[in-house]
Amino acid sequence: MELSFMSGSQAMLAPLILSCAALIIMMQIAFWRNASLSWMLSIATLLLAMLALSPMSDLAPLIVTPILVSDQYSIFYSLLILFSTFVIALLAKDYLLERSGENEEFYLLLILAALGGLILVSATHLASFLLGLELLGVALYALIAYPERGHLPLEAAIKYLVLSGAASAILLFGFALIYAALGTLSFAGIGAALAANTAADTQLIILMGTAMIFTGLGFKLSLVPFHMWTPDVYQGAPAPVTGFLATVSKGAIFAGLLRFYVDAQLYQYQGLMLALSMVAIASMLAGNLLALQQTNLKRLLAYSSIAHMGYLLIILVVCGALNEVNLAIESASFYLAAYIATSLAAFAVLTIISQHQETEELDDISGLFWRQPLLALSLTIAMLSLAGIPLTAGFIGKFYIFTAGIQGALWVLLTALVIGSGIGIYYYLRVIFAMTKNRPTDKTISSFPSKLSPVGKFVVCLLVLLMLYLGVLPQATMEYLGGLLV
């Protein structure tokens, strides 16, 4: 399709809506501070942006500028990002209500971060990739430190700021090296130049550049050995922001990375495959082992996310082993969708029970099963899904990774996956076990909201249905994902 102003705008409708909304909310805050109004504006924006994906997909695939593309792949991930942001925004209102300070900017930052995510998944050029990444990252620094009280959020934000800044710097250096060697920054251009390039003297530079790019992104995805910040930031950030970090941020970055990886055909480098395999094994084992001793739910989920990112890396290695990307994209997309739905459910419950005061220790949720059956049920299903028990989304995701790994005959990685999952069950079950305890502690009695708000109930039910839908009737999603990048 010919690119015109109209078709270009239509193909980028969702990011445009978010950009306009960011301006509108900013003006609204400047003239009339009202948290409810900002909340409603952001909810409406996100709904509108989700609706806009339908006209966008009519035009897909369309190359909008040399640095952005609108195709089924970007639209699927945009949906994931917008939906997650929508859920987080819904839950944030009650959570922020109990906390002092001015909360209008929270929604503004949320919209900006989501916009960064949308750009990231549409990027076909390292420039737009960086633009999206930084937009997402900078908004997140502020979001993490948003509640003024306490030193933990501040500590988390500074930790994230410093490490993420360093990671971005390394990433940029990597981009520069690639540009120095190949003279192009577009994904496809890099792929073509790499294939054509035989000069021995540039090989080392390219290798260095790729290694730095993966190091930088490894920080953001919290892969071992770049995972140190994860538990502290997860713990320090307010619950809805942690949820955002775990779902939108990681999902968007992985999606952007996957497109770069596939378009530039990086999977043809055996050295990179070996490095990715080792990082994957280290992440799976270290993530799961370190989660064993955690008594804080957020820290536990942080380590669990390290392990899950390790599982996902297997799919990148499969591309190299098979020299084929379709199955990998389908698998990775399903896994991410399942993981995002599951993490959202877990953090939704955490956000709701932390409404009055932070409730994130395992002891704090004891007896939840008998006090708030709906919340406990959804947290149980989320834990089972993370553990990969059948009938939940997580199982189909794990099924995909197993299938992909077997296709690629990656027995060592699969062994690590089995061991990692086996260890993982222990701490996921601990969460369930804690909820089934009979005697609630003093804190549980005082801190649980006595009654669920209708919004909270709606969100929790929606996420439970989503997890079960992906787990029980995955066929439609599988078919859709199979046609993502053809």
Place this chain on the structure above:
Amino acid sequence: MFLLNLILILLVGGAIAWWSERFGKHVPKMAALAIVLLDLAYLLIHLNQVSAEQFSIVPTAADAASWLFAYKTAWIPRFGISVELAMDGLSLILVLLTLVLGAIAIISSWNESNDRQGFFQANILWTLAGVIGVFLAVDLFLFFLFWEVMLVPMYLLIAIWGHEGKAYASMKFFIFTQLSGLLMLLAILVLAKLHHTATGVYSFSYFDLLGTPMDGKIAYWLMLGFFIAFVVKLPGFPFHTWLPDAHTQAPTAGSVILAGILLKTGAYGLIRFTVPLFPAAAMEFAPIAMFLGVAGIIYGAVLAFAQSDFKRLVAYSSVSHMGFVLLGVFAWNSLALQGAVMQMVAHGFSTAALFMIAGALQQRLHTRNMDEMGGLWHNMPRMGAVALFFALASLGLPGLGNFVAEFLVLVGLFKVNPWMTAVAALGLITAAIYSLIMMQKAFYGRPSAHLERANLKLNDFGSLEMTAMAVMIVGLIWLGLYPQPVFDLVQPVLDSLYLQTSIFDSTSAVGEFMGGAK
């Protein structure tokens, strides 16, 4: 649809039982019992419509009509996965056992004052649904799904309503089964991939995957994947360590289901999947498997003898008895296999009853320690008599089902390996020792000082419990005196295994052997 309904009734029934709690504390158990009996009636009504000849037809993969019932509908066509259920004589026996013991399990906790009755009964019904799914699924993906899903309600039963060490026991139970299950999943997926490579079609159907061409070495690894998953569940030595903990800590109904039914899923898997899917590899592995079986028999018996905890003793005796199943399956002839199937049923009854007695004792005495019991026959003669009956059944008294089972396994095994038979036969003697010690300590002699001090009010079994016990007593006597119907039901299934693997020794059909004995 009939087979699917069989599972759905229990699944939906679980939700109903949970919901029915609002009408009163005692409503859920009645609802649960009614639902299980309804499911049983539903099965029997449909069985009634099957012609008598149908039961003797050898079920083959090619012809769904040769099975008693079959049901198939596409589920995830992307990977060739379907909801495929089928029932033959073997699954029929096990489903019947599941439903009967399920009803007994509900009765066994009738008088226990558990909290949260609704959720408790719901978990029992869901476990039963999962187990029946395991026995009926012939799509390997679906089979794995039920295999894993039945764990969750069982885990909750132990974790919520268990005794003092429930956290450790429930966790151990779940991790053992789940980890070995992952190995099986890996094996299933590799098998499906091999089938895909050979034919170009994705399928998880048991019938399609039978006879998948594969390298001998790969077959051996895949066979091990299945074998480990099933032997952990069986449980076979040395993977049995979860069992004493889980059984001891589970609530009574949980122990009854765990010992009576859940262990049988492992044995069923060995017969249905491990051997037919990888006949050559299983044949090669048979000596090791038989050794594990014998080791389990002796080891379980020795440890059972050393226990002072009533439930733990019965749990270790299960390890010993299930060793016979492992032997029967890998002795590789239909005589021993018939014995293995018979052992599954007979052990289901005898152990379920012993756990029920253990639960009743714990409820009345607040201890499971046999050193603190003694002389209970005097106060509770009915319970004592029943306990004596099942202790005798467990030690293999001729005339009862367990004897037929263990005897057949030994006869079948003798042709294969006389020395192993000799060692395994010791299991019958050791069983006599620990069973009688149990009776001696708990029911005979003088009451212990502890009991005299405690001055408890000891109620004997009521009519409801006695009815449940009577069902199992009649069942065991029937199996012991006239086991032929079970043999007739299972023989076609074993013949079909013979057709698929072409290495079974079919000359020693039990019919002839028993015919000679008649």
